[in-house]
Amino acid sequence: MHITLKVWRQKNQQDPGHFETYQLDNVNEDMSFLEMFDVLNDKLIREGKDPVAFDHDCREGICGMCSMYINGRPHGPLKGTTTCQLHMRHFKDGDTIVVEPWRAAAFPVIKDLVVDRSAFDRIMQAGGFISVNTGSAPDANTIPVEKDKADAAFAAAACIGCGACVAACKNSSAMLFVSAKIAQLALLPQGQPERKTRVLNMIAQMQKEGFGSCSNIGSCEAECPKEIPITFIAKANSEYLKAMLAADLPE
Amino acid sequence: MGFTGLFLILFLIVHVTINACIFLNDHGQTFNAVAHFMGTNILVHFLELGLFVGLILHIVQGWIIWSSNSKKRPVKYAVWGAKANSHWYSRSMGLLGTLIFIFLVIHLANFWAPNRYHYVVHGEELNLFERMKAVFSHPGVVLIYLGGLVSLSYHLMHGFQSAFRTFGMNSRRYIPIVKGIGVAFAIIVPVLFALMPILLYFKVIS
Ligand code: HEM
Numbered sequence: 001m002h003i004t005l006k007v008w009r010q011k012n013q014q015d016p017g018h019f020e021t022y023q024l025d026n027v028n029e030d031m032s033f034l035e036m037f038d039v040l041n042d043k044l045i046r047e048g049k050d051p052v053a054f055d056h057d058c059r060e061g062i063c064g065m066c067s068m069y070i071n072g073r074p075h076g077p078l079k080g081t082t083t084c085q086l087h088m089r090h091f092k093d094g095d096t097i098v099v100e101p102w103r104a105a106a107f108p109v110i111k112d113l114v115v116d117r118s119a120f121d122r123i124m125q126a127g128g129f130i131s132v133n134t135g136s137a138p139d140a141n142t143i144p145v146e147k148d149k150a151d152a153a154f155a156a157a158a159c160i161g162c163g164a165c166v167a168a169c170k171n172s173s174a175m176l177f178v179s180a181k182i183a184q185l186a187l188l189p190q191g192q193p194e195r196k197t198r199v200l201n202m203i204a205q206m207q208k209e210g211f212g213s214c215s216n217i218g219s220c221e222a223e224c225p226k227e228i229p230i231t232f233i234a235k236a237n238s239e240y241l242k243a244m245l246a247a248d249l250p251e
Numbered sequence: 252m253g254f255t256g257l258f259l260i261l262f263l264i265v266h267v268t269i270n271a272c273i274f275l276n277d278h279g280q281t282f283n284a285v286a287h288f289m290g291t292n293i294l295v296h297f298l299e300l301g302l303f304v305g306l307i308l309h310i311v312q313g314w315i316i317w318s319s320n321s322k323k324r325p326v327k328y329a330v331w332g333a334k335a336n337s338h339w340y341s342r343s344m345g346l347l348g349t350l351i352f353i354f355l356v357i358h359l360a361n362f363w364a365p366n367r368y369h370y371v372v373h374g375e376e377l378n379l380f381e382r383m384k385a386v387f388s389h390p391g392v393v394l395i396y397l398g399g400l401v402s403l404s405y406h407l408m409h410g411f412q413s414a415f416r417t418f419g420m421n422s423r424r425y426i427p428i429v430k431g432i433g434v435a436f437a438i439i440v441p442v443l444f445a446l447m448p449i450l451l452y453f454k455v456i457s
């Protein structure tokens with residue numbers, strides 16, 4: 001198939017950036033979207049041009065690196081998939097595809113389609129951890145976990161931190177990511193010691209990083225490759241309210 | 252946002268119930284009696300003060316959030332496919348709220364302000380039912396009211412359930428129920444309000 005690609009090119013953070021149009025013949029419909037970019041980059045290198053920088057790693061939907069905003073949607077038109085899991089058979093011969101980086105003040109472009117998502121790391125450092133005792137490894141299953149809670153925590157833990165929620169949100173809010181991490185740890189016994197400080201610190205860091213405020217629009221849940229439900233945001237809101245009203249640290 | 256929003260929803264219930272008295276079609280007798288009670292009762296004046304504070308807090312906070320959120324994506328997308336993942340009215344709360352605000356200024360200037368003025372100057376209230384008939388005899392005014400109510404309807408369509416989420420409601424069982432009540436509320440209340448200018452304009456009620 002023949003595909004016209006309009007790709008965002010930006011040398012570095014200071015460069016204002018622009019779109020570049022590329023024509024690709026012989027695109028195989030079994031290629032993944034990233035493999036098509038490999039073919040494009042191969043061509044660009046042969047022509048002595050700068051290849052398009054894009055993030056990728058596992059290419060099987062588990063690392064969350066492949067951030068591409070395709071025809072107005074994070075990870076393209078398919079539900080519940082990452083860019084590496086999107087195949088060219090979902091496009092038509094002759095299609096024009098516009099590819100942009102995630103756009104948010106908190107995710108500055110490093111080069112072309114690569115953005116800096118270290119804001120997520122700093123949010124995790126602010127509270128996305130648990131305390132464990134050192135010493136010999138404890139026996140597995142010594143701490144009982146209710147089945148329903150284990151399932152819910154597991155659903156939250158499916159978040160791969162890709163940032164599609166931010167990219168999709170009109171407010172550039174990171175609440176789906178942050179709430180999944182808060183909920184995952186709040187639901188498990190191992191997360192109890194820091195339960196209240198965690199939610200306060202992670203939300204504070206989120207705001208410091210320059211993400212917008214959530215207004216429950218729902219774009220994030222619709223675009224999340226792991227289909228994390230927006231109910232986790234409500235769960236994080238209730239955790240936040242409880243922690244605010246009763247921090248358990250009487251002064 | 253959620254707290255003041257729910258507070259304003261409570262006000263809407265009271266307001267629509269009182270105004271619905273005109274549907275009795277008794278030349279506004281019942282309506283004027285209730286309106287007179289509301290206009291002269293000292294306790295209601297305190298509630299009214301609370302209403303204005305709540306309304307202003309909601310509007311100011313809404314505008315602050317709207318403006319700060321709009322700065323969080325300095326470089327816009329060339330293609331923006333939000334249509335595929337969310338409702339337009341969920342993404343337009345700031346705009347819808349601002350339309351409601353404009354409507355409210357007109358609405359208060361139509362009824363609340365002249366009534367208070369009359370009370371201060373002449374020591375008695377206006378006949379509010381007669382005032383309604385006069386105001387809604389202009390087709391332009393009727394259209395402005397309908398526009399305001401459409402905005403209110405969509406604002407509530409998102410806002411009602413959103414407020415519950417803001418307060419942390421995450422139960423799989425109750426969310427569909429709250430959503431259903433929200434949609435019903437967002438349709439029924441504005442439709443009841445809308446019937447008032449329409450029926451008065453066409454003199455179905457007189
Ligand atoms: C009778 C009038 C109004 C009612 C009943 C009402 C009700 C509500 C409700 C229930 C919410 C959801 C709160 C939440 O998400 O937690 C909301 C949100 C909002 N309202 Fe209003 N509102 C009214 C007027 C206005 C006005 C005049 C503005 C002016 C700007 C406004 C701006 C907003 C904004 C921007 C939001 C979204 C904020 C967010 O969800 O975080 N509203 N409103």
Ligand code: FES
Pocket residue numbers: 055056057058059060061062063064065066082083084085
């Ligand atoms: S490359 Fe790892 S999720 Fe796509």
